[in-house]
Amino acid sequence: MIEFINVGKTYSNNVKALQNINLQIDKGEFVAIIGLSGAGKSTLIRCINQMHDITEGSLVVDDVEVNSLRGKEIRKFRQRIGMIFQSFNLVSRISVLKNVLVSFVPELPFWRKITGIFTKDQKIKALTALDKVGILDKAYVRVDQLSGGQQQRVALARTLAQNPDIILADEPIASLDPITARQVMDDFARINQETNMTIIINIHHVEIALEYAERIIGVREGQIVFDGKVEEVTKDVLQHIYQGETKDIKEIQLEERKRNYV
Numbered sequence: 731m732i733e734f735i736n737v738g739k740t741y742s743n744n745v746k747a748l749q750n751i752n753l754q755i756d757k758g759e760f761v762a763i764i765g766l767s768g769a770g771k772s773t774l775i776r777c778i779n780q781m782h783d784i785t786e787g788s789l790v791v792d793d794v795e796v797n798s799l800r801g802k803e804i805r806k807f808r809q810r811i812g813m814i815f816q817s818f819n820l821v822s823r824i825s826v827l828k829n830v831l832v833s834f835v836p837e838l839p840f841w842r843k844i845t846g847i848f849t850k851d852q853k854i855k856a857l858t859a860l861d862k863v864g865i866l867d868k869a870y871v872r873v874d875q876l877s878g879g880q881q882q883r884v885a886l887a888r889t890l891a892q893n894p895d896i897i898l899a900d901e902p903i904a905s906l907d908p909i910t911a912r913q914v915m916d917d918f919a920r921i922n923q924e925t926n927m928t929i930i931i932n933i934h935h936v937e938i939a940l941e942y943a944e945r946i947i948g949v950r951e952g953q954i955v956f957d958g959k960v961e962e963v964t965k966d967v968l969q970h971i972y973q974g975e976t977k978d979i980k981e982i983q984l985e986e987r988k989r990n991y992v
């Protein structure tokens with residue numbers, strides 16, 4: 731379980747990105763975090779794996795007080811939490827398989843990772859993960875020869891091979907076309923159902939969030955202003971989350987897209 735207790739985060743430039751966050755996320759939940767640009771969505775999910783330190787309150791993940799972790803403990807803890815980024819974060823000039831194998835050796839220096847010798851068992855695990863996201867046939871292809879959607883699937887396979895308890899995804903479909911975006915979301919949904927991994931996605935596409943997630947958390951100016959089941963998300967709720975700027979989902983999306991292109 732992930733538990734935020736009165737969590738606050740103030741960056742060194744005095745920006746208060748999160749205030750008074752109280753939140754519990756149980757094992758196996760599929761949660762989407764929505765809100766305007768700058769609302770604090772990324773900060774919220776990046777505190778969970780200590781990419782950002784919280785500055786107030788307490789954040790506990792499966793009985794571990796996240797902010798008390800140091801050095802090796804952080805690396806060990808992060809092995810249990812997969813992270814997916816908008817930009818895929820792959821090594822583009824090596825094969826898909828090598829990119830996935832890297833997940834087994836987080837503690838090695840980068841050059842050892844890509845020249846590393848891996849066991850048969852590790853290779854089987856990596857190939858199995860690629861199979862789960864439907865790109866086993868690309869195992870020996872260089873990453874820079876893949877489409878954006880395929881690259882995001884490699885990133886997902888790399889995370890799966892690590893067998894985490896939680897997957898955090900920060901705008902995983904933001905740079906994908908609508909059809910590919912849905913395919914990647916289908917992967918997340920399937921993984922959530924088959925493995926019971928907790929999935930927390932920070933997402934700008936409201937429509938897709940409502941279609942795939944079970945629970946929606948709305949963040950506005952660093953605070954949680956909505957937390958409930960998808961069925962409870964009404965037009966008024968969306969207006970509240972998005973500061974009443976827009977009238978309906980379509981308009982919100984248009985606004986968000988414009989913002990992202992600026």
Ligand SMILES: Nc1ncnc2c1ncn2[C@@H]1O[C@H](COP(=O)(O)OP(=O)(O)OP(=O)(O)O)[C@@H](O)[C@H]1O
Nearest residue numbers: 741742743745747766767768769770771772773774
């Ligand atoms: N490293 C940082 N240093 C200082 N301020 C930051 C840092 N990262 C984010 N912020 C600020 O914290 C606030 C919340 O940012 P955050 O990236 O969490 O929002 P977001 O909802 O994820 O936005 P977006 O959807 O545009 O990614 C913003 O005001 C942002 O400018």
